Amino acid sequence: MTLGSIREQLYGTAPPRGLYCAFPLGRPLGVPNDPTFQHRVLARAFGLLEATSPTVVDYGETITDDPEEVLVCPLPLRHDPEAHPAVDEARGLRAAYERAVKKFGNRTGAVRHLDADAVPDAIAAFIRVAEGTPWKEAGIPGIPARAAQDIRGYYEMAAMEIAGHTPAAWAGYRWYRDQTETGTVIKSAQKAMKDSGTKEALWRFLLPLDAQVT
Numbered sequence: 001m002t003l004g005s006i007r008e009q010l011y012g013t014a015p016p017r018g019l020y021c022a023f024p025l026g027r028p029l030g031v032p033n034d035p036t037f038q039h040r041v042l043a044r045a046f047g048l049l050e051a052t053s054p055t056v057v058d059y060g061e062t063i064t065d066d067p068e069e070v071l072v073c074p075l076p077l078r079h080d081p082e083a084h085p086a087v088d089e090a091r092g093l094r095a096a097y098e099r100a101v102k103k104f105g106n107r108t109g110a111v112r113h114l115d116a117d118a119v120p121d122a123i124a125a126f127i128r129v130a131e132g133t134p135w136k137e138a139g140i141p142g143i144p145a146r147a148a149q150d151i152r153g154y155y156e157m158a159a160m161e162i163a164g165h166t167p168a169a170w171a172g173y174r175w176y177r178d179q180t181e182t183g184t185v186i187k188s189a190q191k192a193m194k195d196s197g198t199k200e201a202l203w204r205f206l207l208p209l210d211a212q213v214t
Helices: 007-013 035-050 085-092 094-104 116-130 144-163 171-179 181-195
Strands: 002-004 017-022 055-062
Touching: 002 007, 007 017, 017 035, 035 055, 085 094, 085 116, 085 144, 085 181, 094 116, 094 144, 116 144, 116 181, 144 171, 144 181, 171 181
Parallel strands: 002 017, 017 055
Antiparallel strands: none
C-alpha cells in the first residue's frame, strides 16, 4: 500500500493499493501537528487493503502550502573562532535541537543514521570534499546523501524550535539551503563531486530539487 503526493508518479507505477494525496511534498499525512487529520488519512489508506483488485484512488482533500514563506530563524553567534563557521554553527544549534527532540521526539525521522553528536564531524567531512578531497577519502559517514539529509534534518528540527512554529513544508529547507553556513558547504561539496566526475547518484541528492547542481 502506497501513499503518494505526485499524481503521475503514483498512477504511473500502479502499486497494488495506492492513495493519492494532494498534499505538499514532505507532508505525506497532510496537516502537521493534527493527529485527527493524519489518522483519517491513514484509515483511508488502510481501508484500501480491503479492495479485491489493484486500485489507486484520490484521497479527496487538498492541502496547499505557501511556496514563498520565508522562515525567520536567527542563527547562533560564533562561539569558537578556531572552528570552521559551519561546524561552529552546527554546535551552536545543538541546544535547540535537543529541546525539539524532548518536545516532539524524533518522530519526524529528522536524524535517522547519524547521532546528533556526529553531525559536526559529518559537516567537516563535506567541508573537505568542498575543498577538493575525494569524497571516499573525506570521512563522510556512510552514503553521502543520507549523511547530508541527516544534517539537514538536524538543522530544520533546531530551526522549528527556535522559530516556535511549524513552517510551510519547504520553508525550513530554503532557510537551511540559503541562509546557513552548512547549506553553503553542502552546495559546494555537491558541485565539487559533480565536477570531479563522481557518479551522479552520489551527489544528485545531497540537496533536493531546485538546489541540485546543473
